[in-house]
């Protein structure tokens with residue numbers, strides 16, 4: 146068991162970009178710090194998105210991105226679009242605090258549902274979400290098509 150302080154959850158700021166980029170690598174999405182910085186700036190300017198970080202002893206040890214999703218066929222809901230906790234800080238309640246903070250944000254916006262899609266290969270995430278009260282509702286195939294953009 147760690148004797149680190151309980152994590153503080155706070156909104157991400159532009160200065161967090163390099164650390165968010167490092168942690169994205171642990172999520173399996175290696176991204177350059179300046180690329181993350183540009184994306185973060187756009188997200189921070191949108192009321193319907195929230196990016197939070199967890200900080201322990203002055204170090205950012207995790208981040209989460211929640212987003213209000215307007216759909217035609219279902220009520221507006223909050224989607225967890227990204228979540229990662231530093232491998233050295235897992236199973237200490239950091240992920241739980243980050244998700245709880247997004248849930249509070251969503252409830253404050255009147256959203257009644259939080260959803261998340263997690264790759265079957267992310268074996269630790271499935272018991273995690275179930276412990277947090279999430280129910281598995283379906284299994285999907287994911288499709289992508291790369292577009293050729295004209296200059």
Ligand SMILES: CC(C)(COP(=O)(O)OP(=O)(O)OC[C@H]1O[C@@H](n2cnc3c(N)ncnc32)[C@H](O)[C@@H]1OP(=O)(O)O)[C@@H](O)C(=O)NCCC(=O)NCCS
Nearest residue numbers: 229230235236237238239240241263267269270272273276
């Ligand atoms: C999934 C992840 C965010 C969990 O973060 P975490 O800080 O380790 O989770 P917590 O310590 O807050 O755990 C919350 C609960 O989930 C359980 N849990 C967490 N990881 C678990 C695991 N690997 N196996 C079983 N249960 C687990 C904990 O026991 C805890 O339950 P409890 O509070 O009832 O005792 C983290 O493992 C991670 O970043 N994984 C890689 C990226 C990833 O999969 N992200 C999700 C993408 S959708």
